Amino acid sequence: MKRLISFVIKHIPRKYLQLFAHFGAKFLGLFYLGNKVECNVCHHSYREFLPYGRKPPRSNALCPNCLTLERHRLMWMYLQEKTDFFSAPKKVLHVAPELCFIKRFEAMDNLEYITGDIESPLAKVKMDVHEIPFEANSFDAVFCNHVMEHVEDDIKAMSEIRRVLKPGGFAIMQSPQDMSREETYEDPTITDPKAREEAFWQSDHVRLFGRDYGKRLEKAGFDVIEDDFVKQLPAEVVHQYGLPAEEIVYFCKK
Numbered sequence: 001m002k003r004l005i006s007f008v009i010k011h012i013p014r015k016y017l018q019l020f021a022h023f024g025a026k027f028l029g030l031f032y033l034g035n036k037v038e039c040n041v042c043h044h045s046y047r048e049f050l051p052y053g054r055k056p057p058r059s060n061a062l063c064p065n066c067l068t069l070e071r072h073r074l075m076w077m078y079l080q081e082k083t084d085f086f087s088a089p090k091k092v093l094h095v096a097p098e099l100c101f102i103k104r105f106e107a108m109d110n111l112e113y114i115t116g117d118i119e120s121p122l123a124k125v126k127m128d129v130h131e132i133p134f135e136a137n138s139f140d141a142v143f144c145n146h147v148m149e150h151v152e153d154d155i156k157a158m159s160e161i162r163r164v165l166k167p168g169g170f171a172i173m174q175s176p177q178d179m180s181r182e183e184t185y186e187d188p189t190i191t192d193p194k195a196r197e198e199a200f201w202q203s204d205h206v207r208l209f210g211r212d213y214g215k216r217l218e219k220a221g222f223d224v225i226e227d228d229f230v231k232q233l234p235a236e237v238v239h240q241y242g243l244p245a246e247e248i249v250y251f252c253k254k
């Protein structure tokens with residue numbers, strides 16, 4: 001099962017994966033029925049979540065029903081516990097929107113919700129995050145997860161997100177991080193997909209962030225709270241909701 005999922009992720013383009021993955025996942029979910037873990041986004045329960053990822057796939061990761069991964073369930077819980085996102089009126093820009101969130105955010109009466117992306121068929125506004133086509137001080141919240149490791153100039157993209165935020169607004173833009181690395185690793189001469197996968201973990205990544213990720217967000221002008229929220233939760237809760245035990249939430253305020 002793990003090898004099959006790893007193969008599919010590797011060989012099917014991401015934009016098709018996002019559109020068709022949920023049929024396959026729901027089917028696989030039939031083999032994971034149970035009540036040991038619970039998705040806090042869709043409230044379905046399973047014996048465990050589906051494995052996901054490559055080299056090697058992680059166990060207890062993907063919700064068969066709504067396709068959340070560990071980091072999505074963490075963001076949802078974080079927003080519930082630490083922000084007024086689910087109750088206060090907010091204008092929201094969601095860059096590279098995750099399928100598991102789109103319908104749920106669209107259905108929330110308190111949100112004016114806009115999705116944008118350079119290529120994703122899931123997004124309504126076609127946009128480049130280096131040059132966001134909205135005026136300054138437009139949004140109360142911006143989400144832009146797992147994008148900064150792909151873009152040419154991450155500091156510029158982060159600054160653009162800050163520009164379109166209203167003063168007092170917040171952004172969440174989580175990125176993969178190599179916590180064993182003090183400084184972010186970038187090398188623009190590495191362009192071959194295989195070499196990029198070797199250096200930066202994925203063939204379409206152009207850098208690998210280190211523990212200095214928060215500093216880069218600060219360089220873009222944000223006030224950053226590096227929140228080890230998940231480490232403050234009991235281990236049973238982390239397992240029950242399949243959360244990423246090591247992930248730090250970078251809560252970025254303007």
Ligand SMILES: [Zn+2]
Nearest residue numbers: 039042063066
């Ligand atoms: Zn779910």
